[in-house]
Amino acid sequence: MQLQYEKSWDKALASVDRTRIEQLFLHAKKSENFTAIREAVNHQETLLISVLIHNHSEKTLVFDQTSLDYELDGQHIATALFTLPQLKIPPHTSMPWTFLFPKGSYVRCDSYAGGTLSWTNVHQIK
Secondary structure, three states: OEEOOOHHHHHHOOHHHHHHHHHHHHOOOOOOOEEEEEEEEOOOOOEEEEEEEEEOOOOEEEEEEEEEEEEEOOEEEEEEEEEEEEEEEOOOEEEEEEEEEOOOOEOOOOOOOOOEEEEEOOEEEO
16 A cells, blocks of 8 residues: 545645654554544534545545445444545555535534544446
8 A cells, every 4th residue: 555645635735744644544454444534623514524545446446426424433423425526546545535524414513533434335447
């Protein structure tokens, strides 16, 4: 596996965040699809779930009407569909990304830390 950044992330990422992501990448479990980076709610009340996405397959991973679910302590917290044409994860590559769950698509909590993200309808292309 290799770590790669999408162009906008590569340009904008602070060095302290880049170091943290590199450490998370080095310690990621080989069986995971996602490694949590950060969870937050912004001023527009959008839930931000930042993760390292791990593509363990032989094909490029794309998000085209991909359903993502966020769960915390066994409770369903959020669901949303994502079509992200700019996000293409090559085979055997990990890439950081922040998924935005708009207000109304998630359950309000005191903290969102420690949850898990899962997908359905993930697409792979050659």
